[in-house]
Every structure is written in structure tokens, then in C-alpha cells.
Amino acid sequence: MIELAGIHRDFQVGDQTVHALDDVSLIIGDGEYLSIMGPSGSGKSTLLNLIGLLDRPSSGRYHLNGQDVTSLSDIAQAEVRNREIGFVFQMFHLIPRLTAAENVELPLIILGLSPEQRQPKVAAALEELHMTDRSHHKPEQLSGGQRQRVAIARAIVTEPKVLLADEPTGNLDHNSGKAVIAILETLNQRGITLIMVTHDTEMGQRARRRLRMVDGRISNEQNGAA
Amino acid sequence: MALHNIDVLRFSWRALRGFPSRTLLMLIAMAIGVSAVVLLTSLGEGARRYVTGEFASLGTNLVIVFPGRSETAGINPSTMMGETPRDLTLEDAQALLRDRSIRRIAPINVGSAVVSRQNRSREVVILGSNHDLLTIRHWQVGQGRFLPQADLDRASPVAVIGSKIRDELFAAKRALGEWIRIGDRRFRVIGVMGSEGRSIGVDVQESIIIPVASAQQLFNTASLFRILVEAKNRDAIETAKQFVIALLQERHQGERDVTVITQDAVLQTFDRILGALTYAVGGIAAISLAVAGILIMNVMLVAVSQRTAEIGLLKALGAAPQQILLLILTEAVMLSAIGATAGLLLGQVGSYFIRVSFPLLPAYAPAWASTAALTVALITGLVFSLLPARRAARLDPVLALSRR
Amino acid sequence: MRVRDFLNLTGSSLIAHRMRSFLTALGIAVGIAAVVLLTSIGEGVHQFVLSEFTQFGTTLVGINPGKATTAGTSMGMFGTERPLTIEDAQALKRLPFARAVVPFVQGNAEVEAGNRRRRTTVYGAGPDMPDAFSMKVKSGRFLPEDDPTAPRAFAVLGSKLRQELFAGSSPLGQRITISGNRYRVIGVMESKGTLLGFDLDDTVYIPAARALNLFNNDTLFEIDVMYDEDTPVEKVVKGIKDTLKARHGRDDVTITTQQQMLDVLGSVLDILTFAVAAIGGISLLVGAIGIVTIMTIAINERTNEIGLLRALGAREGQVLRLFLGEAIVLAAVGGLSGLALGVGMATLLHAALPALPVQVPVTYVVLAEAVAVAIGLVSGVFPAYRAAKMDPVEALRAE
Numbered sequence A: 001m002i003e004l005a006g007i008h009r010d011f012q013v014g015d016q017t018v019h020a021l022d023d024v025s026l027i028i029g030d031g032e033y034l035s036i037m038g039p040s041g042s043g044k045s046t047l048l049n050l051i052g053l054l055d056r057p058s059s060g061r062y063h064l065n066g067q068d069v070t071s072l073s074d075i076a077q078a079e080v081r082n083r084e085i086g087f088v089f090q091m092f093h094l095i096p097r098l099t100a101a102e103n104v105e106l107p108l109i110i111l112g113l114s115p116e117q118r119q120p121k122v123a124a125a126l127e128e129l130h131m132t133d134r135s136h137h138k139p140e141q142l143s144g145g146q147r148q149r150v151a152i153a154r155a156i157v158t159e160p161k162v163l164l165a166d167e168p169t170g171n172l173d174h175n176s177g178k179a180v181i182a183i184l185e186t187l188n189q190r191g192i193t194l195i196m197v198t199h200d201t202e203m204g205q206r207a208r209r210r211l212r213m214v215d216g217r218i219s220n221e222q223n224g225a226a
Numbered sequence B: 001m002a003l004h005n006i007d008v009l010r011f012s013w014r015a016l017r018g019f020p021s022r023t024l025l026m027l028i029a030m031a032i033g034v035s036a037v038v039l040l041t042s043l044g045e046g047a048r049r050y051v052t053g054e055f056a057s058l059g060t061n062l063v064i065v066f067p068g069r070s071e072t073a074g075i076n077p078s079t080m081m082g083e084t085p086r087d088l089t090l091e092d093a094q095a096l097l098r099d100r101s102i103r104r105i106a107p108i109n110v111g112s113a114v115v116s117r118q119n120r121s122r123e124v125v126i127l128g129s130n131h132d133l134l135t136i137r138h139w140q141v142g143q144g145r146f147l148p149q150a151d152l153d154r155a156s157p158v159a160v161i162g163s164k165i166r167d168e169l170f171a172a173k174r175a176l177g178e179w180i181r182i183g184d185r186r187f188r189v190i191g192v193m194g195s196e197g198r199s200i201g202v203d204v205q206e207s208i209i210i211p212v213a214s215a216q217q218l219f220n221t222a223s224l225f226r227i228l229v230e231a232k233n234r235d236a237i238e239t240a241k242q243f244v245i246a247l248l249q250e251r252h253q254g255e256r257d258v259t260v261i262t263q264d265a266v267l268q269t270f271d272r273i274l275g276a277l278t279y280a281v282g283g284i285a286a287i288s289l290a291v292a293g294i295l296i297m298n299v300m301l302v303a304v305s306q307r308t309a310e311i312g313l314l315k316a317l318g319a320a321p322q323q324i325l326l327l328i329l330t331e332a333v334m335l336s337a338i339g340a341t342a343g344l345l346l347g348q349v350g351s352y353f354i355r356v357s358f359p360l361l362p363a364y365a366p367a368w369a370s371t372a373a374l375t376v377a378l379i380t381g382l383v384f385s386l387l388p389a390r391r392a393a394r395l396d397p398v399l400a401l402s403r404r
Numbered sequence C: 001m002r003v004r005d006f007l008n009l010t011g012s013s014l015i016a017h018r019m020r021s022f023l024t025a026l027g028i029a030v031g032i033a034a035v036v037l038l039t040s041i042g043e044g045v046h047q048f049v050l051s052e053f054t055q056f057g058t059t060l061v062g063i064n065p066g067k068a069t070t071a072g073t074s075m076g077m078f079g080t081e082r083p084l085t086i087e088d089a090q091a092l093k094r095l096p097f098a099r100a101v102v103p104f105v106q107g108n109a110e111v112e113a114g115n116r117r118r119r120t121t122v123y124g125a126g127p128d129m130p131d132a133f134s135m136k137v138k139s140g141r142f143l144p145e146d147d148p149t150a151p152r153a154f155a156v157l158g159s160k161l162r163q164e165l166f167a168g169s170s171p172l173g174q175r176i177t178i179s180g181n182r183y184r185v186i187g188v189m190e191s192k193g194t195l196l197g198f199d200l201d202d203t204v205y206i207p208a209a210r211a212l213n214l215f216n217n218d219t220l221f222e223i224d225v226m227y228d229e230d231t232p233v234e235k236v237v238k239g240i241k242d243t244l245k246a247r248h249g250r251d252d253v254t255i256t257t258q259q260q261m262l263d264v265l266g267s268v269l270d271i272l273t274f275a276v277a278a279i280g281g282i283s284l285l286v287g288a289i290g291i292v293t294i295m296t297i298a299i300n301e302r303t304n305e306i307g308l309l310r311a312l313g314a315r316e317g318q319v320l321r322l323f324l325g326e327a328i329v330l331a332a333v334g335g336l337s338g339l340a341l342g343v344g345m346a347t348l349l350h351a352a353l354p355a356l357p358v359q360v361p362v363t364y365v366v367l368a369e370a371v372a373v374a375i376g377l378v379s380g381v382f383p384a385y386r387a388a389k390m391d392p393v394e395a396l397r398a399e
């Protein structure tokens, strides 16, 4: 359960203050499927980064599963990210010199698991994304859609409760994009909380809960099938 | 189609400015190399000048005669301090004055004796010599006068004392005209050496100079420790040396039993050794220039691969491979030139501070070292950037643009 | 994170940029090689000089007439008033710890044998000399135990002088003339080579008392005492001092122990070696800057990767260690290859110039590698710290 209350996030640019998030309050239950849409610069990514503990709010409170995570130390936050949260990025962010399998393995390495413990998890994650036969390929040898599948495998390999996707289809053609969304939805149906930022209205409409952001505020929220 | 030089320079300059921290680091690397060469050679040169200066202060156009000779090497311990069956005598010394190539001579006898005045006493090095010693060694008398002009074989109870001896025996009192006891004889102080009397081996300030005949009586010997000979001029040095050898051989029943060295020979040896040392030290320091060169090559390679797209674009806009080559080379040479200049300045400032802190050491970087360091820096910059520059020039524009 | 994973990650990024890593390590390698080579030469010279000196044994004490001056040299050689005599040497021989006592006179004279003549170094010595200086007689025998004050006119030749005077024929039993005095050759010494440029073989040894006569001198140059290894050197010095004080009425000699000389010599040579190593170390400094530069570049290029690692839950400390690890591996690999390079060049140098003593000191080798690792650590800290402190959001957004 994600509970945000009165969240502000200000950026200081020169002598000017940008209010990227302006009093955002939001509760997201376990297993929800939430899409966030809105014009460029409205604060979508900022919100996602805050939820993913990559960033700290300027003010406001954030409880994750009942725990106040804003006051956690950097190290404790890192651990929460590692165990509870999976990220999927628009730019994939695969490490080019590592193979698909090694990229997927990375969160487990950071966690400190032994190779024997890691192996089945990596295999399972790749299997889930139908990338087993590509596990020894380097990112440059994969198509965009395949790269994003590897990135998703990496996001779920630690079996997180929350999956954060920031424009996961932004760098993909329409068909690959749809395939990626389908995968994410499957994961959601199995219980993972899915929060997705997107510019694509068609994809955004598929979520059961849809937020619209303007100028750092949640301007409107829709529930149920569109 | 040719790029204007100013445009090439401006382009390279902008490229360097685009990555200030790495540019700065490379400049520092180059500067360290160059300043190390400059600083260390200036130290070496300082040492060389110091030593040659010391030797020059021994006197000018000097020829030194030692008793004894060994056929193995010119000088060895037995000729420096050993005994010989036949001594060098005062008559030998006197006879040397017969040749026109010789201007003046100073026979020298050295010993140590206890010197006392009232209740103060200490052991002191006693130099027996003559009036001309002062001129030959370029010494100065501080107070009173030096040994009087007199026949070599005339002993007289007069002494010229070093300033430290004066301080120890007389403290603040007047020394001139006072009597001191050297061994079992009494001498009257007629002079005190000036403070600049410094020479290798014996500290004049800690010794006492008496007439050579008196010294021979004091030490009960007829022999001399060595004879200093001053030739008329530089050209006469070799003539004087040959004359000394021939004369003493004749006087010693045809036996060649003395060693004669010229100050020039000794000076040249030291000059050579210290010069070689300076080269060696400079060379070792120059290794760091090579390391800096490797660094520049490395960074330029990185820069080329980072700027692949930019280079592809330049090609697409019609730049020829040679122009790309020129751009990258200019960038590298600019780097090493700026770094080397900074290093040169740093080195000069450093040697200036050495000179200020150690006034005895004339630490001036030799011109060859500065020039060589600069040249080597520029050449390494150029040579080590050839590879990256050629890699850039050969980039396939289509691939370069399509990548990423 | 596990150590193996850590090494894998570090290694993979170094291998991904082979050329860059190679050149960076090369910078360190050149520096380390320079230091290793230079210290090897320095250490070689050190060992060479020490062995030259210790060939005479280390339980030696030299006694010179006259008190040492402030300048450090004894003035006794200039003809002091209080001579050091053969009787003094005999008195020292009676000391319980004295294994060998050699009275010494040194000079220069013309030696004649038949129609050959040569100016050479003449040593007046005593029968204990071969013992004290571990010298070996090649043929015949050394000077016998005669009455030290009135010894027979025997002479022992150095190997070079023997060649010069008696090339081809046996010198034993032959007569030679030293400055007009006749001596009988009773032995030839084995070659001792040169000591710091002085030929030790172009010499003739005669009894000290005769040498004093020959040179018309009343004082010995030196008395050398070889003492029992078990006796502490302080006791030896005191014993000698007391004996001579009793005989001369005052303390008027300079006593130099071989150990003192070796210590002084050793520390001078150590300083020289260190200075040379330090000059070579400038290259290491430049190599270190190379690591800083390349790591700075790497971190700029891999900003995204750093952001990703943080997003995946890596802690600041882990990121720091990863990049620090890269710097250290670079430096350590460079250091190792520099070591190999330096040792190889030292070996080649030794093969090419056998006269130049080269000795690779193990401590320096270990030290050099430790220095290399330390360089990696120090030069990696700044870039790695920057990587660790990067804001993950910013890092992910970077192009």
C-alpha cells in the first residue's frame, strides 16, 4: 500500500523555484493498475521517482506498506528499492557490456545472493518474458522490444510488490509497445501493483485507474473500464 | 578547400573547453613532467656550478705536485697520503721558480698540534707555507697581514690564524701581536684570515698558517706535503706541468717519483661526472613525459570515440580526412603545449625558490633541459595523438552518424 | 554484494574498454618499471659496495694516530707528534679479544727485479695480515712471525706486481730491490681485484718495521685489530682505548670500527637509492593522474549505469567500491606488468653490462606493488566518490 499525503517537490533553478509536485495526495492499494498521463513537464516522472524512493519530497508524507519511508536512511531506502520496487524505463538502461542474463542478474547481485540462488530466479524471469533463447545476447544484438522485455525481467527478478514504468513504450513501435503493455498487465493480474506513466492515450485508457496531472497536481482521476 | 588556421585553433580550443576537468588533468600531467625535468636539471646544474666554483676558488691556473707515484692509476691513496723514500723538499720547491711558465709557488706542509694560549688549548691543523699561498688561493686576510715575503728556508715565529681559532683562543680580545704556543714553540699572531677563506678539505678558519720552515722544525721533518704551482696563464699550464715533472725527475736522480695534476684535469673530471648526472636525472624525470604522452593518447582516443557522431557530421558536411586529422592533432598539440609551458613556468619558479632558500646552490635550469623538455613534450603530444587522429580521419561517416 | 560478483562487474567494464584500460595501466606500468629498475641498480650498487668492504671481514677496528677533527678526518697522517708504534701494536695483540693485529705503513716506492722496475704501492704489514683481511697466499708464504722490531728482509708480492716483475718465471726466493734495499720474495698473494678503483694487486708487502725505516717515519699509519666475534664492539673499543691511553699517557688516537663505516656507507647508499626511486616516482604520479582522468571520463560516460544501479537498490557505498575497484585493478595490473617490465630490463641490463651490479630488492618489489595499489586507491577515490554521490534521478535522465 502506497500512501502519499501533501507531497511537494520543488526544484531550485537559479533564483526560480519550479513546483514539480504541488500538494499531491494519493493512495494506491496493493495490486492496483494505475496509469498517469498529462502534458510534458507536469510532474509525472517526478511522482514516479518519489514513489520509487529515488527521490525525496520537499515536504509531505509517504508511507509504504504502513512504514514512513521518507525518514529512512539512504541505505535503508536502497534496500527497499531492491526488494519492493521494480523499475522499467523508457530508455531501457541495460548495461551494454553485459549479456541479457547478466543484466537481469544485477539486482540479485546487489542483493548479495549466491550464484546458485540467482540462477533459477534469472532463468524464471527470462522464461516469463520469453527471452530464454536470448539470454546470452548483448543488448546491442536485441531489438527495442526485446530490450524492454529484458529490462522488465530485470525489474521483476526480485519479485517486487510494485512495478514502476516510466513511458515503457516511448521508444518502441506500436506493435512492440502493445506487446510490452500486455506483459505488464499479465504481471499485474498476478498481483503486482503496476504504476505506469504514458503519453499514449490508448495504452493509458487500459488501466483501471487513471490519473491526469497538470502543473504538478492531480487534475482528475478516473476509475473503472474506459 | 582549406580550413583557416584560426578556425582550426578555435575548434580545438572549444573541444578542450568542453571537458574542463579532463583537460585540466592532462595539463597537470604534462606540466608535472616538464617541471620535473626543469627542476631536477636545475638542481644538477646547481651542484655542478657549485663544485666547479669551489674548485675555481682553489686558485687559477693551478698545478699541484704530490710526492709519490703509482703506475696503476694517476691518483690513489698511496700518492695522496702515503710516504715515499724520497721526499719533496723545500729546495725542490725553490727550483721550480726557475721556469718562466711558473709565476709563483707555495710549498705546503700539514700537521696537527696542540695550540694554547693562557689556559685555553685545542688541537689545530697547522699549515706551513709561504707568502704566495694567499695570492695563489685567492684568500683574504681579515686583520693584520699574511706571512711575510721571505726565503723559504727561513723559519720565523709568526702565525696567521683562522677566525674560529681566534674566537676560541682570544674570544673578544685583540689577537694581533699576541703570542700563542704551538706544540713547544711560541708564535706571534700577525694576522687573522678573512671569513671567505673556504676551500675543500681544510677549513682555513679552523687552522693556523705559519712559515713552512717553522712547520718543518715543528714537525721535525724535511719533507713537504705538496707544492702548489701557479702557471703564468692558462696556456702555460701544460708547459709548467711538463717542466715540473722533468725538473723533479732530474733532481731525484732520474727517478720519476712525483704525481703532478692540473686543476683543469680535476675540474673537468668533476664537470663530466656532474654533467652526466644532470643528464641522467633529467632523463629519468623525462620518463614521466612519456607517461603524460600515453595519457594524452588515451584521452584523445576516448574523445574520438565519444565524438563519433560529431566527426561523422563534419564529414557529411564535406570535411576531408586530412582536415579531421588536423583537428585532432591540433587539439593534442595544444594540450601538450599549454601543459608544457605551464610546467616550464612551474619549474622556473621552483628553481627560483631553490636559489632563494639555498643561496650556495646556483640552481639555474640549463637551456638545453628546458628546450628538450618542451620539445619532447610537444613531440610526445603529437606522436601519441597520431593514432587517435587517424582513427578519427578514417571513420566511416555513415556508420558514425548512425551509431546511437 | 559478493566479492566474486564485485570482481566480475569490475573486470567486465575494464575489458569492455580494453584499449583505454591498457593505456591507463601502461602509464602506471612505465612508472613502476622505472622505479623498479632504478632501485635495482641502486640496490645492486649498494650490495656491490658493501661486499667490497665486507670482504675484509666485519670484525675489524682501525686505529689511526691523532684525534679526529671536526671535519671527520684524522690529522694523524700529517705527521703527528705522538707516533703510533710497533710496540703499540704488540701491546694490543695481548688484549684477550684480539685475534689478529696488523701494524700498517703505506707508501710508494720503486721496486726493481733484475732489469724490470716499477713504481708501486708498498705496504708495511705484519704476519697477521692475511688472517685479518681474509687474504689468501697463492704460492709461498706470508711474512713470518719474526721479531716485530727487527724483522728479516722478506717481501710478498701482489699478483699484478708479480706479473709485471716476474712474467713467466717463479718469483719465490728471488731478490728484489725496494728503493735500494734488498728483499727476498717469499710469497705471492692471490688476486684481490680493485676496491673502488684502487688496484689491490699492484702492491708489495714488507714487514712494518722495515717500511718505517724505508720511509724514514716513526709512526704507523694505522693498526688494524680483528677481534673475536663474540666480544661486543664497545668492549673492543674500550679495551683498545685503555691500552693506548696507558701507553701514551692520553687519548690521542682515532678508532674506527668496520661496522661504523659500513653503517655510514649503507645509509648514504640507501638515501641515494631512495632519491633515485623518488625521481622515477614522478612518472608514477603522472600515471596516477592518468587514472584520475580516465575514471572521471568513465564515470561521465556511465552516468546512466550509475543511476540504474541505484534504482536497482545499490547503495552509495557499493557504487563507490565498484569504481574504486576499477581504479585499483587498473593500477594493480599496471603495477604487476611494470614489475615484470622493470625486473626484465634489470635482468637484460645485467646480462648486457655484467660490470653494472643489478639486484632486484624484494622489499622494493613488494613495496612497488603496494604503491601501485595505493595509487589506484587514491586516484580512484575522487571519481568514485563523485559516482557514489550522484543523484540517481539525474543520473538516469542524463543523455
Ligand SMILES: Nc1ncnc2c1ncn2[C@@H]1O[C@H](COP(=O)(O)OP(=O)(O)OP(=O)(O)O)[C@@H](O)[C@H]1O
Residues within 6 Å of the ligand: A011, A012, A013, A018, A019, A020, A038, A039, A040, A041, A042, A043, A044, A045, A046, A047, C394
Ligand atoms: N532536476 C531538476 N531540476 C530542475 N527542474 C526539474 C528537475 N527535474 C524535473 N524538473 C522540472 O519539474 C517539472 C516536472 O518534470 P517531470 O520530469 O516530472 O515532467 P514529466 O511530466 O515527466 O514530463 P515528460 O512527459 O516530458 O517526461 C518540469 O517542469 C521539469 O522541468
Ligand SMILES: [Mg+2]
Residues within 6 Å of the ligand: A044, A045, A046
Ligand atoms: Mg517524464
